[in-house]
Every structure is written in C-alpha cells, then in structure tokens.
Amino acid sequence: MPWIQIKLQTTGEQAGHVEDLLMGLGSVSVTLEDSKDQPLLEPPPGATPIWDDTTVTGLFEADVDTDLICAAIHSDLGSHLPIKVEALEDKDWIREWMDSFEPIAFGKRLWVCPSWKTPVDPNAVNMMLDPGLAFGTGTHETTALCLRWLDGADLQDKIVVDYGCGSGILAIAAALLGAKTVYCVDNDPQALTATRDNAQRNQVSDRIEVFPPGAMPEIQADVMLANILAGPLMSLSEHLAGLTAPAGRLVLSGILQDQANDVSTTYQQWFNMDPAAIDGDWVRLTGKKAN
Incomplete structure (x- = not known):
C-alpha cells in the first residue's frame, strides 16, 4: 500500500506540539x-x-484527505506555514533501514559490523554492534578517533577504563x-544495560565490568x-588521572x-x-602519565 507523507518545518520548542497535532x-x-x-551532543539521562x-x-494512509489535514494544520499553526505533501512508495521499511548500515573498518584490524551483515574479513577483529538507543555506534568522529587509536595499540593483558561507556563500543573493542579487564562507567542506566548486552553478544562479558x-x-x-x-573531561581530570597507572596511556x-x-x-x-x-x-587527545 502506498502512503502519503506530510512534511513541515518548525522550531525545536514547537516540535512536540506539531508531532501531537x-x-x-x-x-x-x-x-x-x-x-x-x-x-x-550526548544528553544527560532522561x-x-x-x-x-x-x-x-x-x-x-493513501486514502487520507490531504486538503482537510493541511487546512487543520494551517488553522492550528497559521496559514503562512509551508506544507509539503508527497506520495511515498511502499517498501519493506525494516529491511530498508537495515540495508543502510554497512560494516566499517577502523584501522588495520578492527571492524564494527551490524549483526545482520556478514563480516567483510572473517579473520579481522569483528565487533558485532547494532544501532540502538545508547550513544555510540562508531559512526561519529569522536568514536572513530578512539577506535582507530585502539586498533593501533598493544592492549594485550592490559587493564582499561572506559569512562562514559555509552553502548560499550570502546570497551568491547x-x-x-x-x-584483560575493562571497567565501564556511565551515569545512564540504559548505557550500562546496552554495554552488558553488547559484551554478551561479542562473547567478552567475562572481561567487562560496569559501574555507575x-x-x-x-x-x-x-x-x-x-x-x-x-x-x-576537565572537571573529571584529577579523578581520571588518579585511576591511571604511572606510564599509563590516556x-x-x-x-x-x-x-x-x-x-x-x-x-x-x-x-x-x-x-x-x-x-x-573534532579532536582526540592522548598522553602518557608521568612516573
């Protein structure tokens, strides 16, 4: 069944009212x-x-009376507001959404791959991570910068802290x-749940610990x-420094x-x-703690 799409622009303050309308x-x-x-940027919880x-x-739905709907919108929001009405081809929207996500490489070894996609390189380090509500799927520059650093680092048997873990993408990587162990901290309970779930999906739950x-x-x-x-980051600087070992990497x-x-x-x-x-x-800052 085809659909009708009615589109208009508004302010952030009025968006909720337009949605309800x-x-x-x-x-x-x-x-x-x-x-x-x-x-x-990443919002606070709630x-x-x-x-x-x-x-x-x-x-x-396709049989809707668009003239009546547009008249109702203008009556509520004002006749000056431009409204765009267009027919929309029927599609398998879930499949359309899923097809828009592809595996992404970060450096030489590390890939982030949606669970419904086959990894490009089965011998690479493939992290299975689906888009979700918690912040962080690898597509933002800040996350990509950190993933590329991790890909080039020697992490064997290291103790790692992921402070502000979001989806857990950096911790799982x-x-x-x-x-050896990754300690994950976030003030959003949803992020801690997402990190646990993603760690389990990637079979690293035994090395991931989460905390508020x-x-x-x-x-x-x-x-x-x-x-x-x-x-x-600046307000937490002393705390994060205190949790970092001498010669530890930041x-x-x-x-x-x-x-x-x-x-x-x-x-x-x-x-x-x-x-x-x-x-x-965006930038990534790195450093080495003084002895």
Whole structure:
C-alpha cells in the first residue's frame, strides 16, 4: 500500500506540539529530523534534545484527505506555514533501514559490523554492534578517533577504563583486542544495560565490568578512555588521572578543535600530552602519565 507523507518545518520548542497535532489528525507515525545540520551532543539521562530547526514528517494512509489535514494544520499553526505533501512508495521499511548500515573498518584490524551483515574479513577483529538507543555506534568522529587509536595499540593483558561507556563500543573493542579487564562507567542506566548486552553478544562479558559513577573500585588502569565532552573531561581530570597507572596511556575525545588546548593544558598536570589528532571539527587527545 502506498502512503502519503506530510512534511513541515518548525522550531525545536514547537516540535512536540506539531508531532501531537499530526498524530491527532491520523498519522500512523511521525519522525523528527534536523533541518540545518545542527549537532546534538550526548544528553544527560532522561533528556530528549531537539534541534532548533526541526523537520516534522507525518506518515498517512493513501486514502487520507490531504486538503482537510493541511487546512487543520494551517488553522492550528497559521496559514503562512509551508506544507509539503508527497506520495511515498511502499517498501519493506525494516529491511530498508537495515540495508543502510554497512560494516566499517577502523584501522588495520578492527571492524564494527551490524549483526545482520556478514563480516567483510572473517579473520579481522569483528565487533558485532547494532544501532540502538545508547550513544555510540562508531559512526561519529569522536568514536572513530578512539577506535582507530585502539586498533593501533598493544592492549594485550592490559587493564582499561572506559569512562562514559555509552553502548560499550570502546570497551568491547578493547576486550576484543586483548585487554584483560575493562571497567565501564556511565551515569545512564540504559548505557550500562546496552554495554552488558553488547559484551554478551561479542562473547567478552567475562572481561567487562560496569559501574555507575562513584561505584567503581579504585584501580590503576593501563589505558584510560574517556569519550565524553570537554567540560566533564576537565572537571573529571584529577579523578581520571588518579585511576591511571604511572606510564599509563590516556585517550580523550568528545572535544571540539577550539576546546583542545584547554583540555590538554588541564591534563598536563599529570600527563605528557601528544599533539591532537583531528577528524573534521573534532579532536582526540592522548598522553602518557608521568612516573
């Protein structure tokens, strides 16, 4: 069965009201998309950030009276609002969504592969990770920067911390690449659940331990990973330094280029910092803890 798609642009503040309006007019689904390529960084638990300029799309059955729906929208939101109405070909939408994800290589050894895809190289280090609600599937520059560093590191029998683990992608990569134990910390219970589930899927549950902040034991990590945001990285600097062993490696991301100098300067109290690695607007900072 074909469908009718009704699309309009609105503000982030009004997006929720527009979504409710379309559902009330009989839409079988409503999607919200970024209109102007505005980045949304990792939200705190329970928060649902919306773009300042949002495109709201309602999906309706083909026999709907589009004139009546458009009149109702204009009556509620104002006659000045442009509305785009278009026919939409019927498809297997689940299959369409699944086909849009392909295995991705990070460095020479490491691949991230959706569970429904066959790994490109069965002899590589293949992490099976499906897109989900928790932050981190490898497609964002900050995650890719960290994965490429892990791919080139010697992690055999190392103790690793993934602070702000999200989906567990960095932790699981470290375990697959030889780490002995990976301690995962996140303030979002959903992230801890996702990390456990993904660790089990990749058969590394015995080397992954998850904790909310404040509950992790006092350990000395050979590698400290933190892919969060510049502000939290600076406020956590003393704590993360204290959890890192002498001569331990530090890997930080979630940092914009214009924030890199401040973050690097903060960590120079404990680490000998390397030049930043850059990917688009984002950077990765690394360093080695002083003895």
